[in-house]
Structure formats: structure tokens, C-alpha cells
Amino acid sequence: MRPGAIVIASSLLVCGAIIGCERDDMWEQPKTAVLGTNEFFDNDQGARMPVKGTVARGADNLQEDDLLYRGMENGKLAERFPFEITENDLNAGHDKYDAFCSPCHAKSGDGMGMIVQRGYKQPFSFHIDRLRNATPGYFYSVLIRGLRPTQLPGVKFEPDDDKVHPAVAHKLSPVERWQIIAYIRALQLSQNATIEDVPMEQRGELDKPKTEGSNGESH
Ligand code: HEC
Numbered sequence: 001m002r003p004g005a006i007v008i009a010s011s012l013l014v015c016g017a018i019i020g021c022e023r024d025d026m027w028e029q030p031k032t033a034v035l036g037t038n039e040f041f042d043n044d045q046g047a048r049m050p051v052k053g054t055v056a057r058g059a060d061n062l063q064e065d066d067l068l069y070r071g072m073e074n075g076k077l078a079e080r081f082p083f084e085i086t087e088n089d090l091n092a093g094h095d096k097y098d099a100f101c102s103p104c105h106a107k108s109g110d111g112m113g114m115i116v117q118r119g120y121k122q123p124f125s126f127h128i129d130r131l132r133n134a135t136p137g138y139f140y141s142v143l144i145r146g147l148r149p150t151q152l153p154g155v156k157f158e159p160d161d162d163k164v165h166p167a168v169a170h171k172l173s174p175v176e177r178w179q180i181i182a183y184i185r186a187l188q189l190s191q192n193a194t195i196e197d198v199p200m201e202q203r204g205e206l207d208k209p210k211t212e213g214s215n216g217e218s219h
Contacts, residue, residue: 032046032047033046034046034047035047065082067080067082068082068083068174068175068178069174070140070141070144071136071137071138071139071140071141071144072137072141073137076137077135077137077138077140077141078135078136078137078140079135079136079137080136081136081178081181081182082178083175083178085178085179085182089178089179089182090179090182090183090186092176092179093176093178093179093180093181093182093183093184093186094183096172096176096179096180096183097180097183097184097187100168100171100172100180101168101180101184103115104116104120104123104166105123105126108187108191109125109126109127109184109187109188109191110125110126110127111123111124111125111126126184126187126188127187127188127191127192131188132188132192136178136181136182136185139181139184140177140178140181142165143165143168143169143172143177144169144177146165146167147165
């Protein structure tokens with residue numbers, strides 16, 4: 001071999017060695033990019049699904065409590081609240097009701113909210129007997145399952161009834177939904193109260209003339 005050829009051959013070898021080294025570094029490791037493809041798996045999907053039934057540490061997604069999460073008890077719509085309702089719950093429910101429900105159901109619950117006045121379907125008033133007698137679980141069920149009668153055990157509707165509820169529940173936690181329902185119960189009481197419901201010591205207040213500055217409108 002001529003000396004020139006030896007130089008070329010050996011420099012090719014050196015280049016090869018250098019390139020070889022580069023190819024070997026961590027750049028080339030058999031990894032899967034986040035949400036990238038990976039032919040190793042049947043569906044060519046690099047990201048794996050968690051094993052069925054996995055509960056993330058610290059996450060509240062096991063949701064075993066039928067009453068709290070689904071408004072059901074012994075396979076029926078719950079007839080009670082999952083926790084004792086305090087004044088704080090009612091206040092929180094009031095806030096959430098005004099924000100999430102009143103645009104349609106109106107602040108008073110009569111179903112004539114601003115969106116309805118602008119042409120949206122009018123819901124029943126919460127102050128009709130059927131809804132006054134409806135269980136807390138019924139209200140919860142409407143929120144999470146929609147108003148499809150077939151999905152509501154123990155609730156009879158006309159067979160051709162295809163009522164649906166707009167999706168609002170996913171913006172609320174289970175506790176917030178129950179707080180709202182408690183507030184609706186308070187609204188229902190407020191529209192159907194008698195003097196017997198007013199504590200003795202406060203009855204005198206009812207007869208007092210309105211104080212100056214009050215325009216008599218409820219808020
Ligand atoms: C975008 C408008 C809208 C919003 C917001 C809304 N609703 Fe409704 N709701 C309706 C309509 C319309 C119906 C009646 C559905 C039907 O009859 O097909 C209804 C029906 C219901 C019913 C069933 C009443 C019955 O006749 O049995 C309940 C309970 C209810 N809503 C609760 C709520 C609560 C609680 C909220 C707030 C978290 C809320 N809704 C927010 C429009 C709304």
C-alpha cells in the first residue's frame with residue numbers, strides 16, 4: 001500500500017472511532033419520549049395506562065362512598081345528606097348556587113334565570129310539590145347523571161321523556177354539590193314557610209316597618 005493510502009485509511013479509522021463513540025452516548029438510549037410512539041408495545045403507544053384499579057397516592061379517586069360520590073344508599077337515591085349541614089355549608093352552597101345554578105334556575109329557584117329569560121329551556125320551579133318532596137339523592141343524581149329517567153332508580157317519568165341536564169357538576173366537588181343541594185332545601189323552605197317556622201323571639205321583627213334606605217327587594 002502506498003503511504004498516501006495508509007494515511008487515508010487510518011484517518012478513516014480514526015473518524016469511524018470518533019463517530020462510533022458519539023453514537024454510543026446516552027443520546028441513543030432506547031427510551032420512550034413523553035407520549036411518543038414505541039413499537040415495543042402492541043398499540044405502539046409509549047405511555048402505559050395505569051393498572052386497572054390503581055389509585056394515585058394521595059388522590060381522592062377511589063370514591064368508595066356511594067352516598068357522598070353518587071348520592072345513592074343501598075342501591076336507591078339517598079334520602080339524606082352524607083354529612084351534617086352547618087351554617088358554613090349553607091353559605092358556601094349559597095355562593096355556588098348563585099354562580100352555577102341561578103343563571104338558569106334563578107336566585108329564587110323559580111326557574112326564570114337570566115339565561116331562561118333570553119330563550120333557554122325553562123326548568124321546573126324548585127318550589128313545586130314534586131321537587132319539594134324529592135330526596136337529596138335525586139338532586140345529586142340529576143347533577144351527576146343528567147336527567148335521564150332510565151338512569152334514575154325509583155323515579156317515574158313519562159316514557160318519552162328525554163330530559164337532559166346541562167353539564168355543570170364537573171365544575172363542582174362532591175361536597176360543593178351537597179352544599180348547593182342543602183341551599184336549595186333552604187330556598188324551598190323560604191318559599192313555603194309559615195309563621196310557625198319563625199323563631200318566637202324574631203316574630204316581632206316581621207311586623208316592623210322597613211328601615212330607611214331599604215328598598216324592600218330581597219337579594
Ligand atoms: C344552563 C342552564 C342550567 C344551569 C346552569 C343549571 N340548570 Fe338545572 N336545569 C336546567 C334545565 C333546562 C332543567 C330542566 C331539564 C329538562 O326538563 O329537560 C333543569 C333541571 C334541573 C333539576 C331537575 C328538576 C326536575 O324537574 O326534576 C335539578 C334538580 C336541577 N336542574 C338542579 C340544578 C343545580 C343544582 C344547578 C347548579 C349546580 C343547575 N341545575 C344548573 C338548566 C340549568
